[in-house]
Amino acid sequence: MPALLKIDGLKVWFDTTGGTVRAVDGVSLDIAAGESMALLGESGSGKSVAAMALLQLLPQPAGRIVAGRALLGERDLLRTPERDMRTVRGRRIAMIFQEPQTSLNPVMTLGDQISEVLPASWPRRRRRERVIYWLDAVGISDPGRRYREYPHQLSGGMKQRAMIAMALAGEPELLVADEPTTALDVTIQAQILDLLKELQRRTGMAMLFITHDLAVAYQVADRVAVMYAGEIVESADRPAFFGGARHPYTQKLFRAVPGRGKRGEMLEVIPGGVPSLTQEFRGCRFADRCDYAWDLCRTTMPAWRVESGHGVRCHLYGGAAGLSTPVAAPRPVAVPVREIGPGQPLLQVRDLKVHFPIHSGILRRVVGQVRAVDGVTLSVGTGRTLALVGESGCGKTTIGKAILQLVAPTAGEVLFEDTRLDLMTPSALRPLRRRLQVIFQDPYASLDPRMLVSEILEEGMHAQGIEVATAGRHSRARDLLEQVGLGAEALTRYPHEFSGGQRQRLCIARALSVEPRLIICDEPTSALDVSVQAQILNLLRRLQQELSLSYLFITHNLGVVEYLAHEVAVMYLGRLVETGVVHEVLEGPRHPYTQALLAAVPSIAGNRTGNAPVPPSAGLPRGEAPSPVNPPAGCHYHSRCPQAMAQCRTDYPAPSRISATHWVRCHLYPADTGPS
């Protein structure tokens, strides 16, 4: 197939005060017409920069294209003047971005924004018809009305659909999609991925899909290229790539993905971090983190070798035997992990409700309630992990904050070691706070940028009166750093000097500084790369075993749940719909919502052991979650449920017992006298 786009030796450098960053350092890539190419890489690997360079959208004047060609037909995109680029952007190559919230202009109607892509010479009526055609094509219902609406009137998934409509309205030959589903929920992600594949089939456009998620790459790509530290280290067709990845980095990435199959072992981690791109590399860029590296790797840059369409940049494949057999055999790295049995309940939450009043009008009268949490009952045992799973906006973070009394519960009980936390005054609660700690999602927002690491770690000890003497606090801070795998030299540094994963370790150390019994982990790994996520999950698991910690693990990543959790609670619109021991829920999901969540998770076939038996009737949920201000009557899920019955629209289902530990709230199952 002739190449539609041929990138050859692309180099993009950034001039910063810290030196020249070689963000993209010699990338060559071919994309055939109608092909879908996934560019896979962790953050900082240069994958987005490469795509921006294609459209000459690099931040100026810091970024510059140093070398290379990008041939779109006869035209070299890297040397096309700005005025001619305007005929390329949108018409021949279109781009969609990660954040649908910031990619649409909030003061323009959807119709006006999409019309901008269409030729200005078209009459207004024709443009309008075309826009409505595309809105319909991307699955936006009632496009005539949406045409006149503003971005804030659309949900996140709708905005991303609108972005896609805008990109496709110019009928491009190539669509560059930069992590288009990363900011979306898993059910919406599945919808968008299906939509992109469907549109690609219909229009025959090529797609360059940038992602960090192996499973997403498996779902969309015909071919996969892996980027590491500014260059492509492996590239192959999808079956070859997922059948047998060759580069040690890619192999490690596969083994770092958490899942149930790896439950009994520590996750594979890639030691160290991505090397600084300001240096000139002499050897292989991955050598410092590679298990197989030998002298040659550190002195000579590996050449790009291709055999039957599978290219790899590694010295392992330089031998006479060809590419199929690596020089050294991979060593299996698996550490058995001890399972902890169920213990005494440490935290019990009964019928917890958190409602936020909505004020309106001049007198600020309460006109409604956001029912963020609406009657949740759960318990966490000593040394156990309860995973709380749900889409964004379902109230799972609010539960965590209500347990910590960071937001005041509206009703219900929070019992911690037989103490009612919700009845205590702030000052009485203060000494108890050392027993419950929290780790947040964003490692960049959870450390005070103005404080030294030592001050951050000692703050809790100071507040709780642990280690009153300064010397004692210092030595304890050093011990904590060692416990989370950081050196004592970190004490005199500021948070901005650390990477995301290291910051998350600091957050864990801060939580541990007051010797807690329970840690509420609010999506602690969702902002991290796969290999770093593995490090943090391993650390959390090791700490649980050493210190008998309990975790309330709030997440939307079912792979993490399968790997770490003992019990699972699935949440939908402020209420729990299914709870049970991890294997019961994930292997035998009963609630249609749980089934849909599991079906929506992109998976690499053959890589996941024992795929969940999801009945084919489940399918993906329709549309998006309704607002918690005005939840649907009856079962909250009936508006999206493919199996909804008449009863679902009127009555909220009572709990049904599947087994001693497994409960579900759904009319499909006979009601039981639930644990009220």
Add this chain to the structure above:
Amino acid sequence: MPFKLVILWTDALIYLLLAVSIAYGIYAARHEHLRAPWRQVRRNPLAMAALVVLAAYIVTGLVDSIHFRMRLDVPRAQARHAIYSPQVLSVLDLLCAPLRTHVEQTYSAPFALYAFTPQMVRRPDGSHVLEYPRLRYAGAALKVPGDRGRDIAVRCLRGAVESLILWVAVAAAVAYWRVRRPGESARAAFGRLIRGETDTPWRAMLASLGAVILSVAAVANLGGAYHILGTDQVGQDVLFEAIKSIRTGLLIGTLTTLVMLPFALAMGVMAGYFGGWVDDLIQYIYATLSSIPSVLLIVAGILSLDLYMANHAAAFDNIAQRQDMRLLSLCVILGVTTWTGLCRLLRGETMKLRNMDYIQAAVALGVRSRRIMTRHIIPNVMHIVLINVVLNFSGLVLAEAVLSYVGVGVDPSMNSWGNMINGARLEMARDPVVWWSLAAAFLFMFTMVLAANLFADAVRDAFDPRMRK
């Protein structure tokens, strides 16, 4: 002792401000997150050149803030203890003694030898004629009035040579101690300095220092012999008035901030952090205050102070104290009317910070509210305070001029640019026009405000996170 130190209220506050600034400097040098933006300011040539000019003003203001009373020479037999002059002088007054003491009869133009207005003079023969009398001090050393041009040229040349020598000495010192790398020759370091190849923009700083030195040398050589900027209605040297006004301008610009800062910081942070009724109360206070026209408030404040001083004349025994009290109260009143803007900004920023994860984590660790506010929130809003302070400075200096012009500013007898401009109102109506008072006030104020604005822009660029890439 031949003198007795007098510490006026504003002097004490200015020393306090100086101490706070030095303490901040030491603190900032030890904290990377503060040092990095200042380093960025230090690399900005325009800002550093402006800082040199600003520093000249600040030094003048500080020298003018050391007050004392001279001992009077009274025969020992007559006085049991030393008697001091009621006149409060400052070190600047001593340094500028010729300017201060060369008081003519009335108006005279810049560099003039004769008075600006004709006077009736009695001839030796008894007849009276209307003529322009010779000035008492200007050009007193000249034998023939026609020598004036040559004398000025000679003095200017001498000043230029002096300032060149001084400037070269400073430049060489900078090149040797600040620019020279280990092992580099002094010559090479000087070459790099002149070519502008230094990290800190020494060349720009030395250029503006050269301008400052040249002006000082010119004043030193010409000021004693002529009235460079003429004299005012009562024969006072206008240049001296303008120089004395520097302290007033600086004080208004800085003390106002010092007065309002604790209010704005405490109220803004508390409103944002606690929310609820605390927020409602503070919002109510500043909404009320900011809806009263500020001029009205200032007029009311100054008039009631005037009344108080008239009723308690004994407490303000000399003119310096009265001027000082009036200045201080103007600072306080201006502070009361300007704190709401900063308070509002800080409230918003605190509300944003309160929901940051690290504040939540601190609450979850059981850290007390007061400690969270002082340890987490205040350090994280300090950049807003700093930006606000430097941007407000020039506005306040200009506000003083406007208020004094309206008549509710500083004491009418005090030297200030506003009073000079106020006086110029009548001078501009004369024919021929007496333009030099207004021009001098304009020149001095313009230079300071321009330097302050340039410096403030650089500070904002360095500290405002949105300006950073």
